[in-house]
Amino acid sequence: KNQVEQSPQSLIILEGKNCTLQCNYTVSPFSNLRWYKQDTGRGPVSLTIMTFSENTKSNGRYTATLDADTKQSSLHITASQLSDSASYICVVTLTNSNSGYALNFGKGTSLLVTP
């Protein structure tokens, strides 16, 4: 069973609107959580990283939050633009792991921003 669950699976919003993507995880012990953006036909690119002690991290119009107690994270996109259309992937890293299996990927949320 995947230890990182993302919702919704897909989302369509109008340009200029805000949206929030969710990531719930069961990975433990937890080192950090990253959100990646993957444009169609490209490789994923890191947007934000949060460690256990951080609650909020911003990168321009992207704001990630983390509740380590409930094992939930969200990515909020403000004033969406057409270029925000992409897949957003949540990746949770297992702590104290020296292995390629340290990274746990969600299936991603596909976001489409329409004019």
Add this chain to the structure above:
Amino acid sequence: EADIYQTPRYLVIGTGKKITLECSQTMGHDKMYWYQQDPGMELHLIHYSYGVNSTEKGDLSSESTVSRIRTEHFPLTLESARPSHTSQYLCASTPGFTGELFFGEGSRLTVL
């Protein structure tokens, strides 16, 4: 932009052919990965490497091999391609297992 490159970007081949997907990075990262990505699914680990002369198997490693003769180069070989190998293959590198992953643009393989 990340300095990690994959070739070819797109490839269509027939069943039974042997293919090698190339991946090179200029960041000096020791850790490198190959992932398989299908639409709507999470990335699946195929192989990874701790550094030169180190290769480890992931969940989907049984039908492919990798080598790591140089730090910057991590090619993936399918000895006998099958239609089930049709997928997107992503190469990535990182300075440490808990660090940021830097991905290549991907190689989209279609096996007829």
